Amino acid sequence: MIQEALFFSAVLFIIGVAGVLTRRNAIIIFMCVELMLNAVNLSFVALSQLYGIAGQVFVIFVMTVAAAEAAVGLAIIISIFRHHENVDLRNINLLKG
């Protein structure tokens, strides 16, 4: 059972990574990051069966941080959208050397 859960978690994580690397839309990338977080959550929950309750506690923390991140990140994306009329990451490269 754990093996399947961990395998599923790995698949979800790789999908998330692939999405972050290939997509250009900020919202999609954001969702892919959430996917990666939840893939990790899944492996935490699965492993908590073997190693005790700490894994589940971590999941709560991760979800809290993810919620806060979503709030800030979405706000940034909205303000970028107001400026550029789109959220294509190719246009957003002002912070360079």
Next chain:
Amino acid sequence: MLLQEVATAAHPLSDTIAQWMWLLPVLPLAGFVINGALALFSGYHRGPADPAAASHDHGTTPGHAHDDAAHAAAHAEHASPPRHRFAGLVSVIGPAVLFAAFGLAVAIFGAMSSTAHLEQPFVQRYFSWMPAGELQIDAAFQLDQLSMIMVLVITGVGALIHLFSVGYMRDDPGYPRFFAYLNLFVFFMLVLVLGASYPVMFIGWEGVGLCSYLLIGFWFSDKANADAGKKAFIVNRIGDFGFLIAMFLLYANIVSLDFVGISQRASDLAPSIVTAICLFFFLGCAGKSAQIPLYVWLPDAMAGPTPVSALIHAATMVTAGVYLIARSAVLFALSPVASLTVVVVGALTALLAATIGLKQWDIKKVLAYSTVSQLGYMFVGVGVGAYAAGIFHLVTHAFFKALLFLGSGSVIFAMHRAYHATHSHADAQDMRNMGGLRRFLPWTFALMWIATLAIAGIPPLSGFFSKDEILAGVFARAGHSELAEASWLGIPGGPLLYAVYGIGLFTALLTAIYMTRMMIYTFHGPNRTGDAEQKHLGEAPWVMTLPLVVLGVLSAIGGWLNIPELFAFLGPPQWLHHWLDPVVGAPTLRVAGGEPAHLEPRTEYALIGAAVAIAVAGILFAVARLRPSRLVPKEQAVPEHGFGRVLANKWYVDELYDRVIVRPVVGVSRRLLWTVTDTWLIDGLIVNGSAKLMTFFGRIGSFLQTGSVSTYAWAIVLGVLVVLGAFTFR
């Protein structure tokens, strides 16, 4: 250490006035603080805008009664510029601290002479100055017979010169500054002679050098004066380097730098180490006391005000080297080679400076070379182990040379005033512009003749006794002493000392000639100052003449300090010798080879006769040969030719040093150190080069910052893969 503490507590002087000896340097220090504060906070002050009004004020103020006498020749239209705002206060404080210190010194001297059993020095520790592991240096003062004599000379002659300065510097805008420096000098000089260890002495040693620099360049707005100050400072640095090395060697070998400890442990030193230490100390002396090869700064130091020349560059500071050797007698007595070096250098300096003095026209330059020459005599004295004789000549020289300098100051003061009154720009110090001044300056004339006869060695004036003592000391030790048995650079000591005696005698002849020449050209013959100027020539006010009179008396009777056994009918013989015996007696005996250096009365009479005959011959030769009536003022003078020109140009030593040392150093500094090392290597390569390198790397690194989030994401993922891969496949 504990034993010494007990000894100090039980010292016979510990409950007398001698325990106040810390006050001796503190008094001039207080004077420095007050005068310095007055100088700082008053700034440059020109006084009332209308000079006529100012002079009127001065004339009616009772406190300035002597002002009228001083400027009787210069009437209202040539009124002196207004004095400094705080001149009155400074004139009181400046000399007063010195007179107070002198009074205290006399009281301590009284306590010392009425106390028996003073074989050990009286050491007072105030606080621990440098406690560093084995090195324990206390801020401590040491009072013994040698430092007592020095303190008396410094405060006594210093007080008189301070008094003289009140008149000489009266109209100077930097009046408080002058007295502040002068007081500071006396403070450091007293620290020098009272210090109980070489490091404490070194504070004074450096401090007097600083004050010398400040006072030589006192009129620093003239570049020549500032340069002279710098020259003195830099040349002295070379000597101070020797002093430092000697201290390091002492510490490295016997871990002791205080005089008491050194006198106990000096015999532990290896002979070669003692010689090295003594030679390095002598390098310090050569710098401070203007001996070959470092004497060149002293004649230039005459750029300072004349009281400074009298106090620092004749009576006290330049004799510090003689004091140092007498103080280190324990060490020098162990090293015949170093002692002979001192003797030879002293004799050669005496001769060289005397020859230069023959052809100088600046009255102060004559005296400066005379000082160098007499310092050479003192070094001959302390070099042959006749430490008391060297100190004796130091004391008498302080009297008559201070008198000569102050007398020349009085002459310059009169000349300057005369030229000032007629708005002439002629040289007030050139003897070719003087002549016949005896009519205008009778007091100065008479007193300077006393000093001249004293320095020439005419009995019974002070210089006769002291110079004779040194020459007799050399002669006695040439026959039988440690030095006569040693050899110096392969030359046996005995013949070397006889040669030194000959040089000393010949230098005495030259001394008599150049001093008589100076007197004849200054005071005798027709006056060459100028017809208009003659009306303004006159004697200086009493504050300047009084110190001259006192010094004249001292120059005349100073010899009674140490009358030779031969003349015991004149008074108690060898007083100074017996007085200094606890300090330098043992080293003197050691150099002399176990028994006191003694001459047969017949030999001694012959030596004295020769010395007096030489002095008289020199004076008569000068009187016979020199024709002041043929002299012309400086502007019309023709240049010297032949050998006289070499002497007038000081053997071209300054030019030689300029070619061999100064120019190469400046050239290397400009071409190598400045353009290559500094501009190219340090500025170009190291400072700007490293900055450019970092900019270059930064520029390359900035290409990584694309601003594109996907690139960063790729970088993160690749990084994670690398790390995970490293963990997996290690």
